[in-house]
Amino acid sequence: MNERKAYPTDVSDEEWVFVAPYLTLMTEDAPQREYPLREVFNGLRYVVRGGISWRMIPNDLPPWPVVYQQTQRWLKAGVFEAMVADLRLLLRLAAGRNEQPSAAIFDSRTMQSSPESGERAGYMEPNDAKAAKLTWRWIRWATCWPCT
Helix, strand or coil: CCCCCCCCCCCCHHHHHHHHHHHCCCCCCCCCCCCCHHHHHHHHHHHHHHCCCHHHCCCCCCCHHHHHHHHHHHHHHCHHHHHHHHHHHHHHHHCCCCCCCCCCCCCHHHHHHCHHHCHHHHCCCCCCHHHHHHHHHHHHHHHCCCCC
């Protein structure tokens, strides 16, 4: 792949050092790997940060099916959950706190919008603007976590 101008969404060298071990599901020199893993991750960040559809990935990033399929592999392997858990642990230790939280606060909005709240979280009346707003916040949070 030719050198390209960097996008604001591209992963920095410091970020890449942290995320690369999580994203490497097979060796970097595997024969079926056609595009650098970092460029595939840059493609994912471009889609998430820009809020665009997969097919709108620029031509100087890997093709959208490559980025989409690799993202599905990462999601299935749970790499993003592991990454977030370890990052939370590191940030807590850096702040001089315990590795795990010792308390949690739940209010009525948290319970309504959490995936653990069951069937009622997935059901929404057509005219229920409050439920739509909470659902949108949950979707936005769940899909934009790698954004900086």
